[in-house]
Amino acid sequence: MTAHEKQAVEAEEKRTDTVADEPTSTDTPPPPGTPIIEVENIGKRYGNVIALSDVTTSVRAGEVTCVLGDNGAGKSTFIKILAGAHEHTDGELKIDGISRHLSSPRVALDLGIATVYQDLAVVPLMPVWRNFFLGSEPTKGFGPLRRLDVSTMKTTAKDELAAMGIDLRDVDQPIGTLSGGERQCVAIARAVYFGARVLILDEPTAALGVKQSGVVLKYIAKARERGLAVVFITHNPHHAWPVGDRFMLLRRGKSMGDFPKSEITLDKLTAMMAGGTELDALSKELESSLGADSELIRDMKAETRG
Ligand SMILES: Nc1ncnc2c1ncn2[C@@H]1O[C@H](COP(=O)(O)OP(=O)(O)O)[C@@H](O)[C@H]1O
Numbered sequence: 001m002t003a004h005e006k007q008a009v010e011a012e013e014k015r016t017d018t019v020a021d022e023p024t025s026t027d028t029p030p031p032p033g034t035p036i037i038e039v040e041n042i043g044k045r046y047g048n049v050i051a052l053s054d055v056t057t058s059v060r061a062g063e064v065t066c067v068l069g070d071n072g073a074g075k076s077t078f079i080k081i082l083a084g085a086h087e088h089t090d091g092e093l094k095i096d097g098i099s100r101h102l103s104s105p106r107v108a109l110d111l112g113i114a115t116v117y118q119d120l121a122v123v124p125l126m127p128v129w130r131n132f133f134l135g136s137e138p139t140k141g142f143g144p145l146r147r148l149d150v151s152t153m154k155t156t157a158k159d160e161l162a163a164m165g166i167d168l169r170d171v172d173q174p175i176g177t178l179s180g181g182e183r184q185c186v187a188i189a190r191a192v193y194f195g196a197r198v199l200i201l202d203e204p205t206a207a208l209g210v211k212q213s214g215v216v217l218k219y220i221a222k223a224r225e226r227g228l229a230v231v232f233i234t235h236n237p238h239h240a241w242p243v244g245d246r247f248m249l250l251r252r253g254k255s256m257g258d259f260p261k262s263e264i265t266l267d268k269l270t271a272m273m274a275g276g277t278e279l280d281a282l283s284k285e286l287e288s289s290l291g292a293d294s295e296l297i298r299d300m301k302a303e304t305r306g
């Protein structure tokens with residue numbers, strides 16, 4: 001190698017040291033409870049359609065903020081505002097105390113806000129480690145010798161998954177062979193590794209069975225332990241309750257309230273979710289046609305209690 005080449009190698013190494021995608025997870029996270037995102041009376045109109053209005057809550061380091069609501073309640077609209085996918089049209093969004101309009105997901109990501117959507121963008125036939133680094137692959141060498149740093153990717157993916165308590169037999173297996181829950185977990189570990197401070201999860205348990213949901217809930221708790229602020233969207237209060245620190249309820253685009261865990265109970269949350277009196281009326285109506293002993297009626301009655 002000539003002296004000139006050597007210089008170029010060194011310059012290249014310096015350059016890759018400072019690329020934007022470098023993980024920043026080694027930074028010390030802010031103390032638990034520090035507000036990272038604060039929204040005040042935030043809203044979103046699509047032309048004449050008011051998808052969301054008057055939502056006030058905060059997303060804090062080391063806490064899980066649950067966003068609950070039925071289909072069409074405005075949950076996705078709310079997180080799209082935080083994720084930079086849609087700009088809000090009303091109210092105020094503050095990040096680290098600074099008022100902002102997020103114009104793109106890239107801007108949100110640069111502020112440390114990562115979103116894991118339900119339909120994960122993974123390449124099923126590619127190995128787990130490859131998916132872990134998709135779009136941010138480390139390389140070694142330079143010029144024509146530049147190539148993917150496969151060994152680093154494999155060991156890093158394995159170590160990072162292990163740090164989240166995810167024990168995969170083999171990071172070489174195609175990600176398509178993992179269960180839905182495991183795939184969600186890989187996406188969570190990936191976001192943590194690439195320096196997310198805020199992790200937004202849009203209904204990560206909606207398509208999963210009981211056991212797989214439990215696995216995902218465990219990693220949500222793990223992300224919180226690592227100091228991340230988590231926004232957990234779900235329509236299931238039984239999933240939200242065990243991991244949540246704060247609960248924000250949406251109904252038809254409006255906030256039904258924002259409660260710290262100390263100020264609400266699971267029963268109350270469930271009743272509010274179910275729409276209380278509305279569900280009561282519906283269950284009475286159904287009772288006359290299905291009979292009081294029907295399983296559906298018993299479930300509905302259990303939900304409206306409390
Ligand atoms: N791009 C859009 N244009 C017009 N209306 C929309 C758009 N996106 C969502 N909405 C409306 O906003 C409301 C809330 O939707 P959404 O946030 O997807 O609810 P959720 O995620 O809770 O099911 C719905 O009534 C929906 O029809």
Ligand SMILES: [Mg+2]
Binds near residue numbers: 075076077
């Ligand atoms: Mg949705």
